[in-house]
Amino acid sequence: MIESRRLALANIWVAISAFGVAAAMALMQALSRADLDLPWRSERMYYLSVTAHGVLMAIVFTTFFIMGLGYVVTEKSLRRPITMKKIAWGSFWVAMIGTLMVAWAILWGKASVLYTFYPPLKAHPLFYIGAALLVIGSWGWCWVIVDTYLRWKRENAGARTPLPVHGYLATIIVWILATIGVAAEVLLMLIPWSMGITEKVDPIMARILFWWFGHPLVYFWLLPAYVVWYTMAPKVAGGKLFSDPLARLVFVLFILLSTPVGFHHQFMDPGVEAGWKLFHTFNTMWILFPSFITAFTVIASFEVAGRLKGATGWFDWLEELPWGNPTFSSVALAMIMFAVGGFGGAINASFGMNAMIHNTAWVQGHFHMTVGTAVALTFMGISYYLLPKLLGRELELSLLARIQPYLWFAGMLLFAVANHLTGLAGMPRRIYQFEYAGSQIADQWISGTGISALGGVLLFVSAACFVAVMFATGLAGKKQEQPAIEFAEPLEEPGDKVRILDRMGLWVALAAVLIVAAYAVPIIQHLSAETFGSRGFSPF
Amino acid sequence: MNVDFYEKIWMWAALGIIVVFLASIGFTTFGMAVQPPSHVEMIDPETVRTDPEFSQPGVTVHEDGSATVVVQAMLFAFLPNEIHVPRGQPVTFRLTSPDVIHGFQIVGTNGNTMVVPGYVSQFTTTFSRAGEYLIVCNEYCGLGHHNMSAKLIVEDMASGTGGAR
Numbered sequence A: 001m002i003e004s005r006r007l008a009l010a011n012i013w014v015a016i017s018a019f020g021v022a023a024a025m026a027l028m029q030a031l032s033r034a035d036l037d038l039p040w041r042s043e044r045m046y047y048l049s050v051t052a053h054g055v056l057m058a059i060v061f062t063t064f065f066i067m068g069l070g071y072v073v074t075e076k077s078l079r080r081p082i083t084m085k086k087i088a089w090g091s092f093w094v095a096m097i098g099t100l101m102v103a104w105a106i107l108w109g110k111a112s113v114l115y116t117f118y119p120p121l122k123a124h125p126l127f128y129i130g131a132a133l134l135v136i137g138s139w140g141w142c143w144v145i146v147d148t149y150l151r152w153k154r155e156n157a158g159a160r161t162p163l164p165v166h167g168y169l170a171t172i173i174v175w176i177l178a179t180i181g182v183a184a185e186v187l188l189m190l191i192p193w194s195m196g197i198t199e200k201v202d203p204i205m206a207r208i209l210f211w212w213f214g215h216p217l218v219y220f221w222l223l224p225a226y227v228v229w230y231t232m233a234p235k236v237a238g239g240k241l242f243s244d245p246l247a248r249l250v251f252v253l254f255i256l257l258s259t260p261v262g263f264h265h266q267f268m269d270p271g272v273e274a275g276w277k278l279f280h281t282f283n284t285m286w287i288l289f290p291s292f293i294t295a296f297t298v299i300a301s302f303e304v305a306g307r308l309k310g311a312t313g314w315f316d317w318l319e320e321l322p323w324g325n326p327t328f329s330s331v332a333l334a335m336i337m338f339a340v341g342g343f344g345g346a347i348n349a350s351f352g353m354n355a356m357i358h359n360t361a362w363v364q365g366h367f368h369m370t371v372g373t374a375v376a377l378t379f380m381g382i383s384y385y386l387l388p389k390l391l392g393r394e395l396e397l398s399l400l401a402r403i404q405p406y407l408w409f410a411g412m413l414l415f416a417v418a419n420h421l422t423g424l425a426g427m428p429r430r431i432y433q434f435e436y437a438g439s440q441i442a443d444q445w446i447s448g449t450g451i452s453a454l455g456g457v458l459l460f461v462s463a464a465c466f467v468a469v470m471f472a473t474g475l476a477g478k479k480q481e482q483p484a485i486e487f488a489e490p491l492e493e494p495g496d497k498v499r500i501l502d503r504m505g506l507w508v509a510l511a512a513v514l515i516v517a518a519y520a521v522p523i524i525q526h527l528s529a530e531t532f533g534s535r536g537f538s539p540f
Numbered sequence B: 001m002n003v004d005f006y007e008k009i010w011m012w013a014a015l016g017i018i019v020v021f022l023a024s025i026g027f028t029t030f031g032m033a034v035q036p037p038s039h040v041e042m043i044d045p046e047t048v049r050t051d052p053e054f055s056q057p058g059v060t061v062h063e064d065g066s067a068t069v070v071v072q073a074m075l076f077a078f079l080p081n082e083i084h085v086p087r088g089q090p091v092t093f094r095l096t097s098p099d100v101i102h103g104f105q106i107v108g109t110n111g112n113t114m115v116v117p118g119y120v121s122q123f124t125t126t127f128s129r130a131g132e133y134l135i136v137c138n139e140y141c142g143l144g145h146h147n148m149s150a151k152l153i154v155e156d157m158a159s160g161t162g163g164a165r
Helices: A005-033 A043-078 A085-107 A125-155 A163-194 A203-237 A244-257 A274-286 A288-308 A326-348 A351-357 A361-391 A398-424 A446-476 A504-528 B005-031
Strands: B058-061 B067-074 B077-079 B082-086 B090-096 B102-106 B112-115 B121-126 B131-136 B149-155
Touching: A005 A043, A005 A085, A005 A361, A005 A446, A043 A085, A043 A125, A043 A163, A043 A203, A043 A361, A085 A125, A125 A163, A163 A203, A163 A244, A163 A504, A203 A244, A203 A288, A203 A326, A203 A361, A203 A504, A244 A274, A244 A288, A244 A504, A274 A288, A274 A351, A274 A504, A274 B005, A288 A326, A288 B005, A326 A351, A326 A361, A326 A398, A351 A398, A351 B005, A361 A398, A361 A446, A398 A446, B058 B082, B067 B082, B067 B102, B077 B149, B090 B112, B112 B121
Parallel strands: B067 B090, B082 B149
Antiparallel strands: B058 B067, B067 B077, B090 B121, B102 B112, B102 B131, B131 B149
16 A cells, blocks of 8 residues: 555645636636637636636646656655655645635636736736745655655665656656746746735746746646656556666656747747747757657557557557556547647747747647647546555446546547637637627638537536546445556666666756756846836736 | 667657758758747837837838838737738838737738737738738737737738828
């Protein structure tokens, strides 16, 4: 049994609850976009709920789930209890109180600034303070995991870091490097400004710091999903990990490449020089590489599973895979969707093409395929595996669990493809409706938003199935001893090969060098230029 | 480290794809001068409404046939909200905001920029097709965000005439 079971469960239940609330808001937004008349439909409700959906899904659901999964993965693969349990609980409550502050500010209509909260849009101070507490709580979690790892290392001199922990350490490093940016933005600029201590903030400086955080944030979501793909999904499929050292290489590449790329979110911004945008563009393209490796290694691991079950042909190993197991099907479908979304990402990162789709519905189509499916569906899939084991209960409503990943995939396909197309046709993202004084051009978007709303309904049904299965299992699942959590064995043990990949200190140092190369000059240039601050506005 | 033969091929192919992507960006950047859009110019947002240039938003058609369009993006409108520009001539847009961040997107074209208070956004483009275009704000700016739009009319013009409001 896992020592920090209750700790992991507390984090995961917060994640699942946030997910449920955010999914309900998403349904309302998808229908509103299709111009359907709903009760309480209004501009105010719409922008409030877009803010809530973004914050709850992208920050609360992901962070709490990643923390919960992190405790399980660390303790199981290091075969030792986590250290500093009190700090771990303290961090949970700090993050929880922060979340409640943010939720209050948003739901009371005092922070409809969307999850990007670009100043000079100004929210209630508790929105920023709560967000800071959530991040500080997550730092406490990082400290606990790292301390546990260091303790394990002392106790097991010379042993190879288990791959799941290697992946989680990469996650933590990416998160710490990322949150330096947003901490600087929120603590130094936005909290004093929202409380009236300072009068003005510089919107471009705030955007630079936000996107310092905003892009590696994506890999903070993705790397735990990769830990699941590499170390858990092959086991669930009945196979072995195709290559352990390449998985380590992938995690290291993400440590290096995640952060020095943020200007590709600011191609259309004034006040940032073209040369720096170009530099970040070139950095960005390399991030495709570790994901290409992942596609091969994980699919090859599944092929191993099919072969072990007797497949001999080119493709018949696919039939041997457990498509009825919701954990496996979630991961497999998540990977397919990620392949499509990844190529979309390469388009977004090319500034020429980006000009056509910047801030259009294309963008929401893109990140619902990546974070909204590759990450979220993986987290749902692994929940079906983990929760029964953590609770010591049988999975309830398992039929719903079995269809849920397919419903998500179908819904997302409709939603994402429709949004990519309407985005190409010029529809902006994040709009309540698109009458635009009777414009005929805008009229043409209605078929796209209709398909997207249909996708939204399927996604909502899928999300409701997931939440129902989780709560039914938690409350009414039959108490029964469950098989232990196991990680996939590699085809070949890493032994002493490329030990350098485990030397995290080295990779952190190199990542820091890259970040300085990408950000030091533009930030110093910006701070030394004469800029004018902005007062706050709250037009919501 | 031992890497499987087929995976090696795959990794080289992946590197090849990335190099092709980088090469095509490099070629368009340095060979065709398609730079990332950028313009560095500051303005005090509190003075936008009294600024000699931005307090008189509108179109100026120059002697050589090209045009400059000065736009104020504000909660929740563009000034001017009907913009007439010449077809087939370089048109330079200059934009700023006296309040929050807005977007300026000419639907169906790659005319697209953020409009940030404290900064002047500038880009130059040429419209080859005459007709009416929709301009929308594509950055959330508050409860009226979805109502923030304008019209762009591309038409054949004699140089030095019309356009200004």
